[in-house]
Amino acid sequence: MTNPASATDLPFMEAFASPSLEQWRSAVEKVLKGADFEKRLVAQTADGIRIEPLYAAASPSARPARAEAGRWHVGARMDHPDPAEAHTLALADLEGGADSLVLSFAGARAARGYGLVADDVAALDTALDGVMLDLIRLRLDPAGGGRINALLVAALVERRGLAPDAVAIDFGMDPIGLLASEGRFAASWPEIGRRLAGTIDALRTRGFKGPFVTADARLYHEAGATEAQELGATMATAIAYLRALEAGGMALGEARDAVSFVLVADTDEFMTIAKFRAARLLWQRVQQACGLDPKPMVLNAETAWRSLTRRDPWVNLLRATVATFSAGVGGADSLTVLPFTAALGLPDAFARRTARNTQLVLLEEANLWRVADPAAGSGGFEALTRALCEQAWSKLQDLEREQHEGLGGIVAALANGHVQQGLARQRQTRIKAISTRREPITGTSEFPHLAEAPVGVLDIAPVKRVKPAMPTTKAAEQDQGALIDRLARGAVRADAVTPPAQGLNAEPLPSVRLAEPFEALRDKADALTKDRGQRPLVFLATLGPIADFSARAGFARNLFEAGGLAAPGHDGFSTGAATDIAALVAAYEASGARLACLCGSDAGYAAEGAAAAQALRKAGATVWLAGRPGDLEGPLNNAGVASFIFAGCDVIAALENAQEIASAETAAP
Incomplete structure (x- = not known):
């Protein structure tokens, strides 16, 4: 980082006196003409964090950065149900500048009723035909049957004869996210943790580097979470995985390396940048509390589903641009921009291209990636980052204190309704702000366009998933490495299904768009x-x-x-x-x-x-x-x-x- 410019660098600055805070405040008071300073010029975030009209310059402090300097990875969603069509769209994305695919299987919450239907390696191979898995990054969206999805992808790598340690795959298993979104565990939490550790061990034994599990903030964001609630729940989820994997026999450092994160980039530029910066600080603090030497977190980003509109969807392009800028400045490792028509149906090639190009313009033309931390030293961003860290840590501690039937942490907080109640209160507050237009939605609640022309989406119906028949052999009792071999030889999804056991239930979190x-x-x-x-x-x-x-x-x-x-x-x-x-x-x-x-x-x-x-x-x-x-x-x-x-x-x-x-x-x- 360069030193501040000296008078020699900017000699014209000597002609201007530096005003004091008191002089600025005096000038402001004259403009306000007796109006209340706090009401007019001081705002508050949803978490109650003050946003001042003016901040003093801050001294940049050392903070955790990305593991890889340079460009963030440009992601594209792979969520068409038909493997052949998914293949066509994926190749267009990669040829158009994407270097990362987000594989969203049918049943994934993020697939929004669509998602790739691939019940065997052959179907997956068709979808990824021509895709050089050792030259791109692949991330799996959390979904029901996430363990099987991970094994299918591993089987495909082995069928193609690729070295597992040469591919960059984030396997995206997130059973806690499924409890939050679907409201159930297929078994007890200790058993879920044991199975998760076993699957990761099988994948690591084969040479896969991971990450393997994901702490996904999207479901909390869609349920109305504030920035602090989103961060608190995500950190609590990651901690729960650390405990479960350590209990399953994994060294704590290896468990840490198995975890990745997905955060939401929203339309509030300042708070999104602060949120991403705070996430890295929080994860560093968690690692220190565990007695580990901190490593950079794997931080993936996706633009906000809850901010998309079906009316005047062209405005979604602007929302995506603000979110992309914010995630890039905030330090995301990868970013997936939701196409502007995503709320209307499955996006077509044009909508996918605009989603890619939103990132490419900021990377190639704005050169946004060339500064590691553009917000460093900004009094406003540094203050918001610190305040958000404090709020999120408090939320994390609240979740850690929750208990339910011998369980603790985020799992207990979901099972006893603590998370749902907190999000419901915040959701009602936001709904009131939307209803009164204190939080306006351009093109929807403000400046609507009654004569808008319809936009195109792919003519395809949502996927109806049929539960596979229960196998005669319990997949959980099989060797997971042997399952990878069987899937590579042609076994189907049903052969890897685990019959449900006595599990845990919770109220599912809703997915709500603001409009x-x-x-x-x-x-x-x-x-x-x-x-x-x-x-x-x-x-x-x-x-x-x-x-x-x-x-x-x-x-x-x-x-x-x-x-x-x-x-x-x-x-x-x-x-x-x-x-x-x-x-x-x-x-x-x-x-x-x-x-x-x-x-x-x-x-x-x-x-x-x-x-x-x-x-x-x-x-x-x-x-x-x-x-x-x-x-x-x-x-x-x-x-x-x-x-x-x-x-x-x-x-x-x-x-x-x-x-x-x-x-x-x-x-x-």
Whole structure:
């Protein structure tokens, strides 16, 4: 890292005095004109971490970095159910610049109902035909039957005659993640740990280097987790694996080397960068607490599923760009960008190409990889990283204290509902922020596009998985190395299935996208439009000249269109400074709408609001008003105003009510 520039390097800087914090604060106070500094300029994250408007420069401290300097690995998902089609898409990804494939078998949560159907090595070989496994990285998505998926991939390597230590494969086994996402263990946790250790031992004996197990944060993120909750749960999962593998006879250092991580890169640039930096610090601290000499963590990233939208999905390209930048700056070893149409179905070649190119542009043109830690020394990032470490460590300790039927840690916290309850509280908080648009979603809750054209996805139905018949020989009692040999010779998935035993149950974590409440409203409005031939309509009853009503009319139109209701604009009905109430009512009657929303200035509401509301109510309208009524609420209610919409109101509830009122207008007269 270079030293700060000296005066000789930047001589022009001598012409400028360095302002003090007190001078800056004094200037800010003048601009605020008595407004509260804390409320206006200090924000808080979902974890309660303060975000100050100004930070002093920090001295970069030594922190763990990536094991490999240079570019992060560009990942592409391999999740088409048909092996031949999956092969075509994978080759296009690799030829287009990807150097890593994320193999998502059918049944993987991240496959979203799709996923590669490969019940034997032949099908897997077809999907990976022409893919040089010793020249790329392969990562398996956690899935039910993850042990079998790992053995199938190992069998393919052996069938092709490749040296296991020459391939880079992250086998992605994550039974704790399956407990969290599916709500069950197929056996007791000690037995699960024993099987996991046995499978890893078989793979290591063959020469595979791993990692073998994954601490996957995606399922917690999709269930509403904050950054600290995500980090705390992920670290607790990794610790549980360390304990289980050590109990299975593995040296603690080897157990550490068997673990990799998947974190989510979201649209909050500052917090995503801080989260990735904090993750490495936390894992270093865990290793130190275990008495190990710390090694760099294997940190994979994927862009956020919960932030994707089905409406105006092109905005997802921008979300992915912010997330990619943040993961790159934060120090991810590999990154997989979800294609912008992923929430609509299985992405086509074009969507996959844009996902690759989002990374390639930042790598090749922005050269983002050339600085190891761009955030080092930034007062803001260093402060957020430290604060997030503290919050996440506290969450980790909370999880470690949980107990359930002789179990402890994250497994107990999932089984007794502690994790689910904490995430549910945070999910409700976020839903409220989404509903009130304090957390806006561009293209969905803000600036919706009612005339958007549909985008293409692959025409393929989700996969229906059939559980294989139970084998006569318990696979768990077979030698796992022998199973690899049998699979390489043509055995099928069913031959490696383990019959379920008395296990552990938990409430599954939901997978929720933030835009879903608004998308449901849009879907309902679109169905009404299709059935009745006309979109549900709201009449904007504007008061005064354009300058008086344009701001609130724009606000109202934006709000109603977020629920799929049309709210056409117009030039108003002013006659000088006043409003032609008769012309306004006539225009309302001609529109055929049932819902009218008054839009004007506060002065206009005081002067004409009651009269306009009475006239519209007499014409049969349900009358709303855009803005906070203040002292006029009583008189306006008495005049016929039934509801008020304003910044901070519950938009979802308002739109549900508006749809009920407005949908009647599409009926035949």
